[in-house]
Amino acid sequence: MSKQTKETKKYDPDVKVKDFCGKKKIFFLISLALILISLLSTFTGVDIALEFKGGTIITYSYVGEMDASTIEKEVGSLVGSSVRVQQGDSLDGDTHTLSLSFSSNDGLTADRQAEVTDKISSLYPDGEVEVLDSNDVDARSGSEFFAKCIVAAVFAALILIVYIAFRFKQISGWSAGVCAVLGLLSTLIVTYGSVVLLGFEIDSNFMAVILTLLGYAVNDTIVIYDRIRENQSLLVGVPIEELVNISNSQSLRRSLRTSITTFGSMLVVTIVALAMGLDSILSFSVPMMFGIAMGTFNSICFVPGLWVWWQKKRGVDVLKPTKKAAKAKA
Structure with a gap:
């Protein structure tokens, strides 16, 4: 165990630090493979709902x-x-x-x-x-609804980038915001692929899933960023990879509990819908399950590793201590 890891035990002795950053290439390949499969699923045929086609x-x-x-x-x-x-x-x-x-x-x-x-x-x-x-x-009304949903999604992504940039400016907020949105985009693409491969229609339920995931899927990423910012003051001089591993490990239990609870709720809804033959509910609950699973993977595995890679490309090996931490040390 490294000196820095030993030092972190006094902050949270019950947390076992996992090497997320050391496996970032594997996580990148998994995300890339799922994205490619989802995009290629388009060639199998996309079932567009009547409300969009007329x-x-x-x-x-x-x-x-x-x-x-x-x-x-x-x-x-x-x-x-x-x-x-x-x-x-x-x-x-x-x-x-x-x-x-x-x-x-x-x-x-x-x-x-x-x-x-x-x-x-x-x-x-x-x-x-x-x-x-x-x-x-009328297909025009469906097209207008679809266009408004796309505009809402793009606007939400831009707001997320700006929000994260200002809230986490101590940890290079703009890069953190872009990485979070890239992870969110990956989640939405895989959710789209699950809809196509499972034979569901691209309908208003699909758009509801997308808009729901826009708010939900980035939640765990925000928690991890917040822990990184907190540890930036507590663990001055710790290499950025280890700082992210520590922060991610401290947030892991909370992230998994939240995702498992939400996933379990959607699973119960899916089982009931299958038993009752409610296809309209299935077209929401099943894609949501895929979105929750992919969103959790991206928040824990993909986004932190991508952010670390970005910082290393910028030549950042250790985050600068916050002004509060610098004054305390002085």
């Missing part, structure tokens, strides 16, 4: 049993385009609901919708099929 949604009520795959095939052949089918239960419990989504710029005409209804009725003559609702979705 089209028509028709909702029916029916009794008995219907096969969703049969309806998709038969109705798809009728209209000459793909159709997405979702089934559910009515509030009264005696009937079921059937929602058909058609992607198109102009929607389905009234005659075309009547043909679809007749087709379903012919497939299931005893189903008592009735139209509950029919809506045309």
Whole structure:
């Protein structure tokens, strides 16, 4: 054990210092691999929700049993385009609901919708099929919503950089802010990849996940930066790699507990949604689980190592003591 590590025991004797910075190349490779897989997943096909593409949604009520795959095939052949089918239960419990989504710029005409209804009725003559609702979705409104979400995400990232830069100016705040946002960007890309690979739609739930992670995923990074700044005054002259290892190790238990608790909550929600067949909830809870896991990895492993690498490139081997620490030493 080095002299500096021995010295830190008087501040927190129960913490075992782990060599996070010594493994930063491995962490970088893991992050890079996950980012590449997520980006390449785009070529497998991205399922864009109707609210962003435009089209028509028709909702029916029916009794008995219907096969969703049969309806998709038969109705798809009728209209000459793909159709997405979702089934559910009515509030009264005696009937079921059937929602058909058609992607198109102009929607389905009234005659075309009547043909679809007749087709379903012919497939299931005893189903008592009735139209509950029919809506045309304008792609422009979805595009505007998507654009506003992107603007909000970019604005939030800029605010984070500025906030971290001023709050942690003692530890080269601008570099700390940029590293935190790069880690956040990595989290969002991997979350996107999980959505695509698992076959979920890019919809309003996906945008809700992204906006939630913007605030949540950087939280552990802020805690670690705060501990680095605190130890900068307590451990004057300690090499920057060891200072980060100590600070990260002191924050590790707290970070893991927070992430495990949140991840566990999303896991419970996912299990309940699977049992109840609530696909709309799954499209939020499952990507959130991936985002929480990746965000925790980035905060603990990727961002601190990246920040240390940045400081070493600038020729910083030891952080300068704060004015408070310098006066105390004098």
